Amino acid sequence: MIKSCVTIALVPQIKTGPWIFWEDLEAGMAKAAKLGFDAIELFTASPDAISIPRLKELLEKYKLKLAAVGTGAGKVIHGLTLTDPDSEIRKKAISFISDMIDFGAALGAPAIIGSMQGNVLPESNREETMSWLAEGLNKLGKHAESNQVILIYEPLNRYETNLLNTLEAGSNFLDTLETKSVKLLADLFHMNIEEGNPEESILNWGKNIGHVHFADSNRRPMGFGHTSMKPIAEALNTIGYSDYASAEAFPYPDPDAAAEQTIAEFRKWFR
Known part of the structure; x- marks a missing residue:
């Protein structure tokens, strides 16, 4: 059975991003629980932004699961990507994501690589850039496996990355990796831009989908x-x-109304 999830962001620098609840973790969790969500997807500035015991306590209090943790703060705050031409920056990116993997895995949740994948820069060679991406994902996938979780890689639309934009491209790339612990994020917003037929792509490449972003x-x-x-x-x-459909969506027209709209639509399609 597909499970419902709502996003909570605790990073001031991404306040304009597509997350339903902001800043107050417990208040967001309380509202999510009241509406009947199964889980939260959490975006923090760092792995130690909230203690694991405290997060576990709140999850138990509100009978919620942790569906996934985002890593975007690594790029937004620190400027780190897995495909930066500077090898030291790539190492720092791998280290940041590794720590986020540890954080999520302590509660059975995977980490998501979205914006931290980076881009092929004008002065860079695509083949070399893709080799850096493969190197990073292989290391991080093995690290996730050692923590008994998967790693989630998100194909983004062409306006956000020029690496991999579709489930097909993502799946073909995963097939070249040594690790088998990396799965794809099917983000319905990005798919509306890049996929000629989203449902057909899901049917064709569904074996690689490990997470879904539920946004219009x-x-x-x-x-x-x-x-x-x-x-x-x-x-x-x-x-x-049978995993999560998570609302990575703008809090339109406001967070509470957005959450109510999301759970109503979730129940319409998945219950």
Whole structure:
């Protein structure tokens, strides 16, 4: 059974980003629990932004799971990516993500690599850049495996990265890796831009999907854009997807209304 999830961000530098709840972790968790969400996806500035015992205590208090942890602060705050031409920056990026893997794994949750994947820069060679990405994912995938979790890699749209933009491209790249512990994030917002047929891509490459971002075509909560959700929901059910559909969406028109809209749409398609 697919499980519901809502995002909570605790990083002031990304306040304009697509996250439903902000700043107050417990208040966000309380609202998520009241609405009936199964889990939260958490974005923190660092692995030690909140203690693991405290987070575990709150999860138990509100009967929620930790679905995943984001790593975007590594780029937003520290300027780190896995494909930077500077080898020292790449090492720091791997170290930051490794620490986030440890943080999430303590509560059974994977880390997500989105913006920290980086780009092929104008002065860089694509083949070399992709080798850096492969090197980083191989190291991090093995680290995740040693922590008994997977690692989530997110194909982003062309306006955010020029590395891998579709589930097909992501799947083909994963096939070249030594590690088998990296899975893909099917973000419905990015897929609306890059996939000619999102449901067909899910059916074709579903074996590699480890997480879903549940947001509409305009990055608002599902139901506020033009995504054709019925065939997508059918495709996810057909492949037997049973992990999280997480609302990485703008808090439109406000966080509470966005959360209510999300859980209503989730129940419409997955319950």
